[in-house]
Amino acid sequence: MYAALLSNRYLTSRLIPFIAIGAVGLCVALVVTVVSVMSGFLDMLKDSGRRIVGDVIVSTGLGGLPYYEELLADLRALPVVQGATPLIDTIGLLRMPYPHGPTKEVAQVQVWAIDPASLVKVTDFAEDLYWRPASGDAANALHPDDPRRSLDPEIVRDGETLTQSATGRSGIALGMHVSIGNARQADGSYLPRYGWFMPGHDVTLTVVPVSLQGRISEPREQIFPVVNEVQTGVYEVDRNRVFIPLSDGQRLLRLDEAPLYDLSAAPDENGNYPVIGRTPARVTKLLVRGTPGVHANDLRAEVERVYDAFTARIKKDGARTARAPEFVSVLTWEQQLRDLITPVEKEREMMRVLFSLIYIVCAGLILSIFWAIVVEKVRDIGILRSVGASRLGVMWIFLRYGLVIGLAGSAVGIALAWIIVRNINAIHQAIGSDAPSIMWMGAFALAAVSFVGLVRAALRRRILPMLLWLLATFVLGLVGALLFFHKGTLIWDPSVYYFSVIPDQVDWTTAWTTALGGVLFSVIGAAIPAAKAADIDPVEALHYG
Amino acid sequence: MAESASILEARSVRKTYAFGSVGVPVLLGASLAVREGEWLAVLGSSGSGKSTLLHLLGGLDRPDRDGGEIWFAGERLELAGGRRVDAYRNSSIGFVFQFYHLLPELTVLENAVLPGLVGGIGPTARARAKAATATAHEILDSFGLSHRLRHRPAQLSGGERQRVAIARALVNRPRVLLADEPTGNLDSATGSGILDLLADRHRAGLTMVMVTHDHAVAARATRMVHLNAGVVEFGAKSTL
Ligand SMILES: Nc1ncnc2c1ncn2[C@@H]1O[C@H](COP(=O)(O)OP(=O)(O)OP(=O)(O)O)[C@@H](O)[C@H]1O
Ligand SMILES: [Mg+2]
Numbered sequence: 001m002y003a004a005l006l007s008n009r010y011l012t013s014r015l016i017p018f019i020a021i022g023a024v025g026l027c028v029a030l031v032v033t034v035v036s037v038m039s040g041f042l043d044m045l046k047d048s049g050r051r052i053v054g055d056v057i058v059s060t061g062l063g064g065l066p067y068y069e070e071l072l073a074d075l076r077a078l079p080v081v082q083g084a085t086p087l088i089d090t091i092g093l094l095r096m097p098y099p100h101g102p103t104k105e106v107a108q109v110q111v112w113a114i115d116p117a118s119l120v121k122v123t124d125f126a127e128d129l130y131w132r133p134a135s136g137d138a139a140n141a142l143h144p145d146d147p148r149r150s151l152d153p154e155i156v157r158d159g160e161t162l163t164q165s166a167t168g169r170s171g172i173a174l175g176m177h178v179s180i181g182n183a184r185q186a187d188g189s190y191l192p193r194y195g196w197f198m199p200g201h202d203v204t205l206t207v208v209p210v211s212l213q214g215r216i217s218e219p220r221e222q223i224f225p226v227v228n229e230v231q232t233g234v235y236e237v238d239r240n241r242v243f244i245p246l247s248d249g250q251r252l253l254r255l256d257e258a259p260l261y262d263l264s265a266a267p268d269e270n271g272n273y274p275v276i277g278r279t280p281a282r283v284t285k286l287l288v289r290g291t292p293g294v295h296a297n298d299l300r301a302e303v304e305r306v307y308d309a310f311t312a313r314i315k316k317d318g319a320r321t322a323r324a325p326e327f328v329s330v331l332t333w334e335q336q337l338r339d340l341i342t343p344v345e346k347e348r349e350m351m352r353v354l355f356s357l358i359y360i361v362c363a364g365l366i367l368s369i370f371w372a373i374v375v376e377k378v379r380d381i382g383i384l385r386s387v388g389a390s391r392l393g394v395m396w397i398f399l400r401y402g403l404v405i406g407l408a409g410s411a412v413g414i415a416l417a418w419i420i421v422r423n424i425n426a427i428h429q430a431i432g433s434d435a436p437s438i439m440w441m442g443a444f445a446l447a448a449v450s451f452v453g454l455v456r457a458a459l460r461r462r463i464l465p466m467l468l469w470l471l472a473t474f475v476l477g478l479v480g481a482l483l484f485f486h487k488g489t490l491i492w493d494p495s496v497y498y499f500s501v502i503p504d505q506v507d508w509t510t511a512w513t514t515a516l517g518g519v520l521f522s523v524i525g526a527a528i529p530a531a532k533a534a535d536i537d538p539v540e541a542l543h544y545g
Numbered sequence: 546m547a548e549s550a551s552i553l554e555a556r557s558v559r560k561t562y563a564f565g566s567v568g569v570p571v572l573l574g575a576s577l578a579v580r581e582g583e584w585l586a587v588l589g590s591s592g593s594g595k596s597t598l599l600h601l602l603g604g605l606d607r608p609d610r611d612g613g614e615i616w617f618a619g620e621r622l623e624l625a626g627g628r629r630v631d632a633y634r635n636s637s638i639g640f641v642f643q644f645y646h647l648l649p650e651l652t653v654l655e656n657a658v659l660p661g662l663v664g665g666i667g668p669t670a671r672a673r674a675k676a677a678t679a680t681a682h683e684i685l686d687s688f689g690l691s692h693r694l695r696h697r698p699a700q701l702s703g704g705e706r707q708r709v710a711i712a713r714a715l716v717n718r719p720r721v722l723l724a725d726e727p728t729g730n731l732d733s734a735t736g737s738g739i740l741d742l743l744a745d746r747h748r749a750g751l752t753m754v755m756v757t758h759d760h761a762v763a764a765r766a767t768r769m770v771h772l773n774a775g776v777v778e779f780g781a782k783s784t785l
Contacts, residue, residue, distance in 0.1 A: 001670055002662040009650040383646045386605055387660040387713065388635020390628060539606045542646060
């Protein structure tokens with residue numbers, strides 16, 4: 001009981017332990033914040049991978065996969081498959097409607113020619129369509145310039161079908177950041193920039209077909225009306241990807257069904273070779289989504305099995321005019337994203353290890369603070385021994401003291417990390433914009449107050465208060481100057497960091513293990529002075545203390 | 546005076562302090578029997594080893610290896626384990642020092658209760674603490690300190706501090722009080738106040754051993770011995 005009394009009293013009767021609590025808290029907060037953001041980043045990466053590409057991706061070379069409808073039917077017949085969809089993935093150039101005048105901007109894009117009806121069963125394409133008309137209260141809550149207040153209700157269906165319903169033309173859906181027209185707001189919504197609200201405008205897509213032999217043909221182009229825009233939340237995707245209907249993609253890339261000519265025969269009078277059959281339409285990728293609960297790896301094995309049966313069947317069938325490629329890659333979304341995920345995972349572990357080194361700093365700090373306290377308290381220890389306190393009891397005073405500092409520091413750290421992580425986007429936003437004048441004015445005002453304190457301390461000829469006021473004046477003045485000259489800088493550049501928002505969930509496993517580490521190292525730091533205290537000879541302590 | 550059994554006894558105790566590689570012998574076979582209910586004064590010149598002897602009697606230190614025996618109520622203290630000696634210091638004896646030795650962070654009341662907070666766990670500890678608090682209140686009250694319970698030692702005078710220290714030594718109702726020059730740091734008026742207070746306790750039945758080099762102080766004891774050249778010499782009070 002005396003241990004509790006004394007460790008509490010030693011704690012509350014001086015300032016130093018609170019500095020130690022602050023130090024432990026900062027260490028814990030730092031580790032928890034960094035690891036939480038990185039874990040959140042990984043989770044987002046993994047989650048978005050699945051949302052955007054489904055569970056399993058079958059990819060062929062440029063020549064594409066014929067008879068894919070058959071393969072899709074085989075796959076869809078599997079009980080483990082929720083949906084499967086064909087896809088052509090290529091690169092293209094997109095001529096934008098802006099700026100006004102004869103020269104237009106051209107964007108390099110990744111083209112996904114899709115079958116919307118089946119794609120929505122595999123990915124979140126339908127949910128990712130951004131422009132949806134708002135009405136009633138929801139509309140009133142929006143910014144006055146938000147286009148969603150006055151959208152044509154057809155826009156959602158147009159996006160889902162990639163068809164402009166008013167004209168019946170094939171449409172294109174752009175990733176949210178493909179055009180310059182969408183300005184992201186602090187709340188995550190978008191307002192048109194430079195007056196360019198893309199839906200309704202025509203854009204020209206140019207792609208380059210590649211023959212089965214790998215030769216490039218004449219580039220082909222087609223004008224599409226923009227029907228909607230897509231926000232996956234992954235900046236890389238939203239900046240590059242455009243969606244067009246599969247049939248248009250096949251035609252543009254010469255992957256559609258076509259007559260097969262006998263080039264060995266003599267051409268007719270018009271120069272045409274005789275038709276001996278038709279080559280089937282092709283796609284370059286299939287995306288497969290498993291039924292809920294099915295693991296991607298199991299699904300992958302099933303898909304591979306089905307594919308092998310499919311190629312064998314095609315090969316045996318003499319009536320076929322095309323062969324299925326023998327080598328396709330069948331990957332889970334995780335394997336597909338491995339190149340991206342692995343370095344981030346490694347980075348996170350490295351951060352964990354590196355930042356965990358600060359524990360040693362914490363332990364060292366506590367050790368030196370406690371050492372000083374033990375030395376100062378030698379006489380007290382002698383007194384305690386003289387009234388019957390045991391060596392372990394004396395040791396426990398300081399261990400308990402360390403434990404309290406560790407617990408309090410970890411609690412402060414977790415609270416701090418929680419506040420930072422939950423508000424990280426707002427904090428980032430604040431750093432990204434100019435400091436409000438009230439802040440630098442406030443800092444300068446406080447600096448002025450400190451200066452008054454400095455003058456008073458100087459008049460009273462007290463050196464310590466003088467030094468402290470001087471430091472306060474200097475630091476506050478510096479903060480004020482920094483705030484005054486601060487012009488918004490974007491730390492989290494979405495083009496570098498892949499996602500358009502910073503993960504804001506605390507990784508609680510990390511939080512608790514880090515807190516435990518904080519407590520452990522505080523106790524370790526306290527253990528050495530505590531052991532010294534236990535070894536103090538009471539007679540000497542009373543004699544010299 | 547009626548001959549009564551000795552409660553605390555040192556038998557041919559030797560104590561040597563090490564100064565680097567040299568041993569400095571302080572006690573060379575000192576023997577002393579403290580009788581139940583007596584007030585024994587230990588006299589001797591400075592450096593003669595009075596404090597050392599008191600520390601040995603109080604279990605704060607141990608004699609040299611094979612350096613004699615310390616007996617308390619039929620038990621060999623120098624052979625007892627650390628925990629047993631801790632418990633002995635806690636409840637069988639009380640120490641009073643020349644320089645009060647109060648804990649500066651604790652209040653007067655907390656300082657006086659301190660021995661009652663040592664030892665025991667759970668409900669027994671709480672019961673002990675509660676009893677000790679009641680005793681401390683009572684003693685401090687009788688010492689005229691009831692209005693200073695929440696003060697810190699630094700706010701008290703020397704005499705007041707020594708009274709708090711005595712209250713602390715008595716709070717667990719020990720059988721023997723060991724006092725090392727309890728008035729050595731006080732002016733004579735304050736010092737005699739302290740001695741009055743100790744005399745009250747002695748009359749109430751407390752056994753006391755008091756180290757001093759002041760004959761006037763020693764004169765208030767019921768018996769006195771001299772420590773000289775590392776051994777105890779007995780002298781009747783009347784011979785001084
Ligand atoms: N911890 C120690 N280490 C080494 N020598 C010590 C120690 N404690 C005491 N001594 C020495 O032992 C001798 C006896 O010391 P002690 O304190 O017992 O004397 P004392 O009779 O109480 O003297 P005083 O009247 O001055 O208090 C002294 O010479 C002292 O220097
Ligand atoms: Mg002494």
